Amino acid sequence: MKQTSSDPKQRILETATRLFYQQGYHATGINQVIAEAEVARASMYLHYDSKEALLSAFLNYRHEYWFSRLRAAVEAVNTPKKKMMAAFDFLHSMNEKEDFRGCAFLNILSETTEKDAEALVIIQNHKQELRDYIAGILSAETPLVRTQVYMLFEAALVESQLFRKQWPVVDGKKMVNALLGAGK
Structure with a gap:
């Protein structure tokens, strides 16, 4: 799914929201969130530790x-x-x-x-x-x-x-x- 927000923090949150809701929390890995949000790992951990x-x-x-x-x-x-x-x-x-x-x-x-x-x-x-x-x-x-x-x-x-x-x-x-x- 193409992200609509140019803000990496918002893209991460929107991606996690979709994945956690559709797949579940434990079935969703951070690597999947990072890949689908199209952000760098450092960006992920800058916004969410x-x-x-x-x-x-x-x-x-x-x-x-x-x-x-x-x-x-x-x-x-x-x-x-x-x-x-x-x-x-x-x-x-x-x-x-x-x-x-x-x-x-x-x-x-x-x-x-x-x-x-x-x-x-x-x-x-x-x-x-x-x-x-x-x-x-x-x-x-x-x-x-x-x-x-x-x-x-x-x-x-x-x-x-x-x-x-x-x-x-x-x-x-x-x-x-x-x-x-x-x-x-």
């Missing part, structure tokens, strides 16, 4: 990318229920766009070990921000309902990746619609 530092940069970059698109989808409508319906529509569209690769954070979580403490913190923070975001949308609902909606959202994301089908997102959306009341 280790593969772990590149992993952290990837997770932070993915967080910003993912949340900006979620917010754009959700904030286009004006009621809590419509916002949650839009969040499930966002999952549906991301599945289509990204070929059911699922949650980049959970994918990386499955590869982490105790030496990846920084990555774990970033993943936990991402999920907590998502949980808080949903809770903010549903602030008029009980804590239990807010948690149930979050869990249905997460389950729809994971199950749609597992089965490579949209039915978990469609069914999750229906369940949230019923949970939030048909008349709202």
Whole structure:
């Protein structure tokens, strides 16, 4: 894939983002990142002193990318229920766009070990921000309902990746619609 950025640091990050998300963290070697980003090894280590530092940069970059698109989808409508319906529509569209690769954070979580403490913190923070975001949308609902909606959202994301089908997102959306009341 031809890189679009003339900035070596950005090319490295974009390349690592694509490779870590498509292949996995452990299956992607630094030599592959360097080759596909078309940078010198020295440039790689000037910007990212280790593969772990590149992993952290990837997770932070993915967080910003993912949340900006979620917010754009959700904030286009004006009621809590419509916002949650839009969040499930966002999952549906991301599945289509990204070929059911699922949650980049959970994918990386499955590869982490105790030496990846920084990555774990970033993943936990991402999920907590998502949980808080949903809770903010549903602030008029009980804590239990807010948690149930979050869990249905997460389950729809994971199950749609597992089965490579949209039915978990469609069914999750229906369940949230019923949970939030048909008349709202």
